Amino acid sequence: MHGVSPAASVFLSVFMLIQSTVEALQVIGGNVTVVQGGTANFPCQLIGATETLNQISWQKKTREKPQNNNFFTILKTGPQFVNGNGDDGRFKFIGDLKAKNGSLQLFRVTLMDEGTYTCIFTLFPSGIHKTEIPLNVLVPPVTILKDDHPILGNEEVSLVTCTAAGSKPPAAISWLTGALTGKVREATTSTLNANSTTTTISSLLGVPTRELDGQLVKCVVTSAAMTMEETLPFTIQLYFPPMEVTILETSEGSFICEAEANPPANITWSRIDLPWPQSAVREDAVLRLKEMTPDLNGLYQCKASNQHGSKQQQLRVYVASGNCTACWVLFSLLFILIVAAVAAAAAAGYLYKSGRIQWSGDRQPVPTNSSPLEEQQV
Template identity: 60%
Template sequence: MYLTAVQVIGGNITVVRGGTAVLPCTLTDTEELLSQISWQRRTRGKPRTDNFFTILPISGPQYLNGLDGRFKYIGSMAGRDGSLQLSNVTLLDEGIYSCIFTLFPSGNHQTDIPLNLLVVPVTSVKDDRPFLGSDEVSLATCTAAGSRPPADVKWLTGSLKERLNTTTSSTQHDDGTATTVSTLFGIPTIKINRHQVNCVVTTPALPEADVLPFTLQVYFPPMEVNIRERSKDSFECLSEANPNASVTWTRSGPWPLSAVKAEGSVLTLLSLSSDLNGLYQCEATNLHGTKKGHLYVHVTSGTCTACWVLFGLLLVFIPFCAAAWWYFFKFKKSQRYQL
């Protein structure tokens, strides 16, 4: 009868999918004859006990029940080391690996080595394309797909913290992975338009947090059109819009081809002549609408003596002046009658 304190030392191994795992297995505290090292597994891909690898003193390592070249023997019989290396690990490889030393005369001694898989998620941020409004809607959605374990997904919103809310949910898949979705909600106003926020994804499968910067977009048609004078002979049509508006210049009469150049939002007077005289219109347009502004040009003696920007404002100002004149006249007349 042999009383031994034989130990087979293994470990608990965790690896990221696609990586390389070392399944450690060493024998200690015995001088008995080692006749064989065997490996068994019970995994997602092989749910029943599967004898898949053996190492013999003379013939060396051998595959059983089919060749799987991802396994490589990295130990030594002389060193009583049965360790295996498994490359390109998949979810189907996750499970329990049993390393068995066969000794004479005491028989088999084994240890079980759990192999755990981590899966790096596929991360993305989607613009939910909110339109300018006064009701709370979804602004953007951040997704960490196919993670194991489920990823933690959060939003960092900086100065907009009090204006925005989030909801987060996780869905478990049959292969053991999960998809986590976090949606950012808020009232789509111009104040939050083009502010940067960050979606932060953390998981044990990543060495550090995955930070996805995102610029909030609130979509709206062109707002009020402004025409500003860039120089004495150049004007620019400006209007806030999202997406940015395209600008088209037109004129009430024939276009003086040799005297005026319209390039995008800029109108340039190439030569100051009376041919330029007239009302010019700039039209700012995007997918959501159109806004117009006007410029009146009047040239005398080679000089632009009168260029009125935003001619439309004059149409507002003239009735205002007429009303003021009427009120002043009526007030004076009333005073005369009182005398």
């Protein structure tokens, strides 16, 4: 080194030695991906170092705290948190200072922990050597299956809706429609939330005819944040107002009102234009006539109703006075009654005198006032 002073020569030699040492050093880290709620391991290993290791420190820049800050230091005296940062019981030092291993563990990871973690080795005399470790947090979706309460009709509506809320990355939704393939279709939308998660909503659309009622479909949700796909079964229900209202005789003096409806109809009995008689009892859908007296005479109405509509049917009761203690005429067409009266005059006279009527124990529909009616004494 002609023309170089001894001091400069020594400095240059030391610099070259440090430079070659630095070039041989390497801090090994990596990328970390974990599902929310799980445990993240941050690997950090210094290799090729012969210098003195003074300390290992950690910095983090996360969703919760976007500013880079020191939060953990490993000294010869042991690991410690810096100014209480990160001291929530979730971080654990799993490395070894002597082995130049600064690895950390983070428990119960949340989306707010996502960000960049920096592992820093401080050596003498070369100084600081570091690596950045990105933490990616996966968030499984919250799945919800909702009945859209389709009402029986002939226009396309939403039958059922499947939601995968708050997923990272976005979840995918598909449908298994079985026997309804080609008769229903999917409509799917996705919305990006403020916290970078995505909510995916998929509806199954179809014309709500009787053919769809009771059919099984399945919503299938998949996501990288889930260990396996989730299948949510659903049986399609069609909703409709009372369609047919029938009054059935269950025993002598006892009648039940039944209606086809979904949801099931609420049944109420009332008396048209007259106060309710003491000898008649109404219990939900059942009307019971306890004593066959003329005060029961009149028109009774059974009303079936739900939130989609109502329908009613009527029953006319007539108890004759005198010796007849249980005489009934229940809705019948006028012309049938006239013909029947002529054809069965003798039998009717006998029944009137005896005051007896034979009752069937079977549940048989009784005639109603769907057509013009006339009271008849038997």
